[in-house]
Amino acid sequence: MMRLYIALLTVLGLAASLAAGELSFTLPEHATSVQLKGQDARWQLLVSSCDQQGQWTDVTHHAKYSIQPPIAEVDAYGYLRPLENGQAQIVAELSGQRCEVSLSVSGMESLQPVDFHHQVVPIFTKLGCNGGGCHGKAAGQAGFKLSLLGFEAQDDYDRLVLESRGRRVFPAMPDQSLLLLKATGAAPHGGGQRMEVDSHEYRVLRRWIASGMPLGDGQQRMVTRIEVLPASRQLSRRLSQQLAVIATYSDDSHEDITRTAQFDSNNTDLANVDERGWVQLGDQAGDVAIMARYQGQVAVFRASVPLGVPTEEFPPTRNLVDQAVFAKLQTLGIPPSPLCDDSTFVRRATLDIAGRLPTPEESQQYLASSDADKAERLVDRLLDSQDYANYFARKWILILRNRRDSPGHQLGSFAFHGWLRDSFLNNKPYDHLVRELLTASGSVQTHPPLVWWREVSDTESRVEDVAQLFLGQRLQCARCHHHPFEKWSQSDYYQMSAFFSTVAKKEGASPDNPVFVSRVASAIAKHPKTGQELSPRGLDAPTISIPPSQDPRQQLVDWMVDPSNPFFARSLVNRYWKHFLGSGLVEPEDDMRVTNPPSNSELLEALSQQFVASGFDLKNLIRTICTSSVYRLSSEANDHNLRDSGSYSRYYPKRLSAEVMLDAIDQTVMTVTAFDGMPNGSRAVELPDTGFASYFLDVFGRPAGSTACECERMNEASLAQSLHLLNSKEVQAKLTNDAGRAAAISASSQPLDELIHQLYMAAFSRPANEAELQTAAEYVNRRAESRRQAFEDLVWAVINSKEFLFNH
Numbered sequence: 001m002m003r004l005y006i007a008l009l010t011v012l013g014l015a016a017s018l019a020a021g022e023l024s025f026t027l028p029e030h031a032t033s034v035q036l037k038g039q040d041a042r043w044q045l046l047v048s049s050c051d052q053q054g055q056w057t058d059v060t061h062h063a064k065y066s067i068q069p070p071i072a073e074v075d076a077y078g079y080l081r082p083l084e085n086g087q088a089q090i091v092a093e094l095s096g097q098r099c100e101v102s103l104s105v106s107g108m109e110s111l112q113p114v115d116f117h118h119q120v121v122p123i124f125t126k127l128g129c130n131g132g133g134c135h136g137k138a139a140g141q142a143g144f145k146l147s148l149l150g151f152e153a154q155d156d157y158d159r160l161v162l163e164s165r166g167r168r169v170f171p172a173m174p175d176q177s178l179l180l181l182k183a184t185g186a187a188p189h190g191g192g193q194r195m196e197v198d199s200h201e202y203r204v205l206r207r208w209i210a211s212g213m214p215l216g217d218g219q220q221r222m223v224t225r226i227e228v229l230p231a232s233r234q235l236s237r238r239l240s241q242q243l244a245v246i247a248t249y250s251d252d253s254h255e256d257i258t259r260t261a262q263f264d265s266n267n268t269d270l271a272n273v274d275e276r277g278w279v280q281l282g283d284q285a286g287d288v289a290i291m292a293r294y295q296g297q298v299a300v301f302r303a304s305v306p307l308g309v310p311t312e313e314f315p316p317t318r319n320l321v322d323q324a325v326f327a328k329l330q331t332l333g334i335p336p337s338p339l340c341d342d343s344t345f346v347r348r349a350t351l352d353i354a355g356r357l358p359t360p361e362e363s364q365q366y367l368a369s370s371d372a373d374k375a376e377r378l379v380d381r382l383l384d385s386q387d388y389a390n391y392f393a394r395k396w397i398l399i400l401r402n403r404r405d406s407p408g409h410q411l412g413s414f415a416f417h418g419w420l421r422d423s424f425l426n427n428k429p430y431d432h433l434v435r436e437l438l439t440a441s442g443s444v445q446t447h448p449p450l451v452w453w454r455e456v457s458d459t460e461s462r463v464e465d466v467a468q469l470f471l472g473q474r475l476q477c478a479r480c481h482h483h484p485f486e487k488w489s490q491s492d493y494y495q496m497s498a499f500f501s502t503v504a505k506k507e508g509a510s511p512d513n514p515v516f517v518s519r520v521a522s523a524i525a526k527h528p529k530t531g532q533e534l535s536p537r538g539l540d541a542p543t544i545s546i547p548p549s550q551d552p553r554q555q556l557v558d559w560m561v562d563p564s565n566p567f568f569a570r571s572l573v574n575r576y577w578k579h580f581l582g583s584g585l586v587e588p589e590d591d592m593r594v595t596n597p598p599s600n601s602e603l604l605e606a607l608s609q610q611f612v613a614s615g616f617d618l619k620n621l622i623r624t625i626c627t628s629s630v631y632r633l634s635s636e637a638n639d640h641n642l643r644d645s646g647s648y649s650r651y652y653p654k655r656l657s658a659e660v661m662l663d664a665i666d667q668t669v670m671t672v673t674a675f676d677g678m679p680n681g682s683r684a685v686e687l688p689d690t691g692f693a694s695y696f697l698d699v700f701g702r703p704a705g706s707t708a709c710e711c712e713r714m715n716e717a718s719l720a721q722s723l724h725l726l727n728s729k730e731v732q733a734k735l736t737n738d739a740g741r742a743a744a745i746s747a748s749s750q751p752l753d754e755l756i757h758q759l760y761m762a763a764f765s766r767p768a769n770e771a772e773l774q775t776a777a778e779y780v781n782r783r784a785e786s787r788r789q790a791f792e793d794l795v796w797a798v799i800n801s802k803e804f805l806f807n808h
Contacts, residue, residue, distance in 0.1 A: 022050050028246050033104060036103070045065070045244075047078065061077055061240070063078070065078065065093075067088050074090070078242060087102070088102075115216035116213070116215050125294075130148060143164075146160075148482075149296075150295075171213065221249050224297075225248050243290065245258045245292045261292045265290055267287075270286050273290050286644065286646055296489070302597060306331060307334045309640045315336065325600065325648050338633070344808065346378060347765040349375075353379065355683075376627050379623055390685055393688075398710075401455040410677075415444070416449065439557060440452075442517075464476050472575075475492075478492060486595065501521075501525055503518055518553065538556070569612050574598070575590070580625050582651070583646060630648055633648075633650050654715075655717070655805060655806050657713065662697060670740050676692065677692070745791055746790075752781070757773075
């Protein structure tokens with residue numbers, strides 16, 4: 001019934017949009033007509049209707065087609081197949097409207113040779129045969145191995161044609177080839193049936209086998225790019241969109257490869273896509289991207305799906321953040337939540353910037369102020385504090401792998417943390433910080449950033465960490481093969497590694513404190529498969545010739561921090577946006593590939609440009625984000641934005657991180673957690689490395705600092721966490737501490753209402769409301785004979801509440 005309901009809504013919505021529609025064919029920019037060359041040619045027609053408001057709706061699957069003269073045939077999905085040479089007109093009709101386009105068919109008089117690289121390998125990829133879960137994995141499957149996603153076509157050809165005495169293909173009787181028997185299910189196959197006997201893929205493979213399995217020359221005609229049609233579109237909920245994919249080759253020829261390309265949706269809650277490129281939208285509003293992949297090339301279709309709710313009332317626009325976000329919300333028809341109250345904002349900003357709760361005095365001062373710029377002054381005060389430097393030093397030391405695996409590492413790890421803390425306190429420009437880190441030489445004792453080099457001890461890890469941390473690119477896959485979801489090849493990977501090829505580690509004063517130097521040598525890396533010597537080159541950048549007397553790492557950083565670099569500033573901006581708003585403009589925050597586009601590209605670009613123009617000023621970036629109206633929005637959803645997860649129509653609550661939560665409990669309960677080797681009173685966010693034992697931090701997801709990924713930090717709730725907060729000896733000891741808050745307020749002669757307000761101000765930056773005050777007072781009065789225990793219970797209830805455990 002649900003499917004029938006959705007289908008009915010789709011038809012009704014389509015009928016409404018076509019009331020005054022004008023039909024039109026969609027063609028690539030290079031084409032004015034449809035041209036089919038050869039018997040294997042195919043073409044995905046695209047027909048759209050445009051209403052009087054300029055809104056386009058796809059009607060490819062609903063139009064009726066005719067071709068005169070009938071030199072080709074078209075199925076119900078608008079998929080075109082040639083029949084004979086000639087010229088014709090294709091006509092599409094729907095609801096009394098019609099459009100037409102010219103068709104030219106040629107090359108039908110003879111069969112063209114099947115090219116293994118460009119026709120056979122893509123079939124394996126489309127059917128999943130060379131995927132990582134089948135024959136494309138490292139060990140192959142059932143004795144047959146293919147290269148992952150077909151990036152090594154020559155090896156695939158040899159294994160298919162020459163291995164096992166050629167039993168997989170049988171030119172004399174093509175239909176009896178094991179390749180076809182297994183794929184059609186005529187012979188037992190662990191992967192099941194992958195195609196039909198009468199399918200286009202079967203006919204191509206059969207003809208290839210019958211013609212003697214020609215290899216062809218994949219280097220003469222290579223795919224240089226692919227494009228998705230349409231590239232973007234605003235679509236109504238519950239409707240659909242047919243996509244077409246066009247490949248451009250090195251000889252400037254073009255081919256429709258829609259049915260051979262692979263499609264994936266980046267948000268299946270908004271849209272799903274099938275193997276034909278047919279996108280079906282759901283009932284949720286937002287932005288969605290559909291990725292198309294073919295022969296190592298990628299392209300993306302982006303759809304904006306509005307909710308369609310009037311959004312006249314918006315909070316004030318304070319800066320470029322508000323301009324970009326509110327413009328997107330206007331387009332999507334999603335009304336934002338109102339601004340949060342002052343208690344929420346002072347707590348939110350202090351937690352996000354300083355990594356701690358505001359003191360009751362800070363909260364009261366902020367609430368009492370009537371200054372129009374008090375939010376801006378709060379943000380500036382927090383950014384100038386030592387707490388900000390400590391908090392962000394902690395954030396960075398974990399992804400920079402500041403580990404303490406042996407006693408001899410302690411001096412270096414403390415010094416590295418101190419260098420980071422001082423850098424943030426003094427607002428060292430981000431490009432300077434990265435340059436000092438990546439070009440450091442000497443000993444750990446005198447150059448603390450070398451701790452990173454000590455921990456990231458091999459060239460491959462350095463390449464991958466630098467790309468992921470500072471460029472937002474995950475290159476790990478390209479170490480062994482072409483990246484499956486991106487354009488990066490093994491050559492790209494090893495040309496990046498050439499920048500690190502002259503770095504040498506020498507024995508220092510002790511084995512735990514080595515010396516790093518850049519040798520006088522040519523910066524060269526070898527391709528692991530071809531043996532070719534590769535010179536340094538940044539991603540998507542020209543190859544660099546570096547004299548042996550120069551440290552190639554300087555040229556690497558020069559390229560990275562250049563204002564025209566498309567990765568460096570955007571990566572940092574996205575990382576910090578996620579820190580403050582709970583969800584990155586690109587998710588995950590360090591996977592910023594073409595096929596994973598930002599939810600608001602205009603905002604990412606604007607913030608990145610401002611970051612570069614400011615001289616890579618980190619405090620200025622944080623100030624821009626935290627003084628915007630978007631950052632001040634309430635976390636309470638309205639009737640229309642509850643399902644919004646990426647347009648920032650409200651503040652997305654975040655659970656406190658392990659270190660911040662422990663400090664918040666100590667601050668509220670008025671206790672101190674002792675860490676061996678740290679001064680008394682040190683906070684958890686001040687810990688300089690990962691070498692401090694704490695069950696609390698471990699159970700609440702403290703990362704081990706073993707990778708460059710912030711995903712190491714586990715923020716998901718668990719039963720162990722709940723039990724630890726509810727009844728662990730550690731938490732109970734804090735609650736019953738004689739120097740704690742419960743003991744202090746139970747012994748106080750102040751009015752009970754004031755004591756309760758003090759507790760709530762410490763935990764939530766607000767006084768208790770009437771219901772909370774009445775409930776708490778009744779409980780304490782009812783337990784008058786055990787007043788201290790009653791207050792312990794009250795404090796326990798507060799620190800176990802969701803309001804306390806989340807930044808909202």
